[in-house]
Amino acid sequence: MGTIQIENMSYKYDQMVDNLFDSLNLQIDESWKLGLIGRNGRGKTTLMKILLGQLPYQGKIVSNLNFYYYPQKVVNKNKSTTEVIKELTDLEEYDFWKIEVELEKLKVKNDILSQTFSTLSPGEQTKILLAILFIDDYGFQLIDEPTNHLDIDGRQVVADYLKSKQGFIVISHDKTFLNEVIDHVISINRQNVDIYKGNFDVWEREKNLQDQSQFDEKRQLKKDISRLHETAVKRENWSNQSEKQKNKTGLQKVNLDKGFITHKAAKMMKKAKTVSKRVDEEIEKKQSLLKNIEIEEPIQLNYHELNHPKTLIKVDNLELIHEDVRTPKTSFKVPVDQVVSLIGKNGIGKTTIFKQLLGIEQPFEQTGDILIAKGIKISYLAQEDQLVGNIRQLAQDKKIDPEMVFSNLRKLGFERNLFEQNIESMSQGQKRKVALAISLSQEANLYFWDEPLNYLDVITRQQIIEAIKKQHPTMLLIDHDKDLIDEISDQKIILEN
Template sequence: MGTIQIQNLTFGYPDQETPLLSDLSVAFDASWHLGLVGRNGRGKTTLLHLLMGDLQPSQGTITTDLAFHYFPQPLPAQADAMTVSAVLLAISAAEPWQWQVEMQDLGLPLTILDQPFGTLSGGEQTKVLLAELFSAPAGFALIDEPTNHLDTQGRAQTARYLRQKQGFIVVSHDPGFLNDTTDHTLAIEKKQVALYQGSYGVWHREKTAADEREAAEQGQLKKEIKRLTVAERQRESWSNKTEAKVSASADRGFVSHRAAKMMRKAKNLERRNTTAIADKEALLKNVDEVEPLTVPYTPWREPVVLRANAVTVRLAERQLFQPVSFTLNRGDRLQIQGPNGIGKSSLIHALLGQLPTSAVQGAFQIPQGLNLAYLPQTFADPDKLLEAVGPDALKDQTILYWLHKMGMPRPRFLVPVSHWSMGEKKKLLLAAALQKPGNVLIWDEPTNYLDVDTRNQLLAGVQKSNATMIIIDHDREFTDTVCNRRLALVR
């Protein structure tokens, strides 16, 4: 088995003030199941592209004898209309039997090969592409966020599948998935990149302990500074009074001398304090400060907000799920449940009036004036993203305020959205949704692509609010915590 050696690597995009990765030296073994973690925009995807050779470091070297394969693979432009087989033939160097073996290991029926790729659910597409990735002869897999579209069962299945593979690097924001699949962790932290022996839990424990140590030291330091500042003020006032008193006195030289000495002492103290603060601040820079987030909404005036009567959706001549009826009351937080591909998003599109009437059966009762605020799933395509949030979103101070709260450094706002990371794009959608406090907040997979800190910030924010919501998400802990009602779609 080979190794990957990164030596003194520095890389930053041309429009970045400080390099993303700076003088990074790290070596890993190709047999490791390495988790690559870090907040949105820290450079995880960038590091994978540096390994692929798609990007060149401005300094330093990467030495390896491995051939890397990247997930998600670039697809042909017409992929959605092509059959799964045709897509695989177009992108793969492996033999069909090889990817078929992997598909079976991932629990995919082979009949899927004849289906148009575009009709597969996000979770099924993920599995097809993973099967291709591991069918490649003599490859080393770089897997960038495989879990986003997988339902709970799909995540567990994929974790089982990956565990029995030889070695890989996987990027994920899902702690449970990382704990199930990885044995080493490379963390791109705020001020350093650190390698840990162990999975996400090990990193998280050690990082939390380090952050707490720093915070405790900081608390101690603040107390110390306060004490010194008070003492200094007392001395200052004493020396001023003394100066005033002695101006008329005979022994002026002696007292002034004492006052000057005292002043020098105070100045020295002040200098010492300033240095101590600067030292401690440098240390603290590795701590990610996460502010609480409030989720704004406008309560609807009636206790009953809306109703659905025997609603279902028909797409391509197929009824997606059994008709559903429900009443949404003020304060309900309704989770729409169901496996990948059942039609959860389609039900929401029907509610929002985004589907042709011929595709929707049954009816919604939506009172006049009810404001539905919608958070769509992520758009990788920057044009579609800007269409969803509005072309002037980045001139809107409220949206920028939300983005900053979610941990985006202000200089990022000046960079074109086409260069933003997946998580940064997701945050823009969220910020635009938070900026319009509706009567019902309809969130389709809010936690996808978000880093753990932001996901927790959002979870706490929703928990504290009394907003009426409809939520789809595969993050079980998130929905179990925030939702108080459930609607399961069945075929």
């Protein structure tokens, strides 16, 4: 069985002070189904790009596999799907059966091959791009967050598909998905990188045990350290004193004494040095372990509850129609302090309904009624935001105190040195956190959150769930994450044709 060997690999981006990876050593079996996890910005995507040979790392990576990356860049989405596949694979028409075999496993109908790529639903686009990765039998797939934008059924299909494959690394923050798919975990921690055998739950259990024992150790360690320090100081004093004694008496006394003291002092000095070295090593070892504990601080929405009116949104028999797209007829109310979730398959029209409620211009014809309370403050977290520039400017443009945004970003695990970085060169999750921190900081009576959890790491997801459970804001929500929906929704509005 072949392996991928990463030896002494180091890498940092130009503007970084510290290495992102520092003398990393990993050995990966080519048959493993690996989940690559770690908080946003730890370097998951970067590690994949390094394996692909796209970044100038130091050290050695040994492997004879062909690496393939998802998501590929589709240069022109306005071509037929067949054309897009040809461009990405160099596949000849007579070899298209290979793609068709994979598409069948992904439950995608062949007739979408002739459709324009941009008109496919996000779920279908994901599946096409995934199928492409698996036509080479000697391939090792590097799959970067395939579940974003996939609905619940889509996630299941992709999970089943990957489960049937061998030899790949998948990045995802979706626990349910990872648990079904993977048999090994690579975890990028604060201080090091680990490999575990097992799925996400196994990793989480071991990590929790480790964290707990480290907390316990911390208490014991403090005691040990101070005891070791005391001993070391005592010994050092003793040997120093003996040395002084030697110098004082050296001139008059016989050599025997001097020799004896010197010998004893030297021995003690040596012992003291050994102890102090041991203390230093011990402290360093334990402290680096403690630094691997992830910190989860509570976050807060800048939510202002309204006493009046009691209902902020009323939708009656709403239907939006444009060409052959038609959203299902919908009616619902959003009362104050309730979280109302819109649930439905990819492409059913959830975001379209959001935008119509927000009064964003769209080419849709509307039937039915929308009533939104007048003069209320709304905070809108869009599904995809193309944020550019720097955070301070962005906050000021939206009339939000930048310090509040920074404070929220700190709580979301953002390193301070990122505050001045251009948003364009941030990781996917870091970009999402900027958008989220702005929405958290904005004064609001009502939230429109469209897939807030996309790209966010597990800890951030938990922070969001807990904040919403605690504050109970008025919110209209779209998401495909079952944990989130089940934990925080007061009402679920199911959209189906």
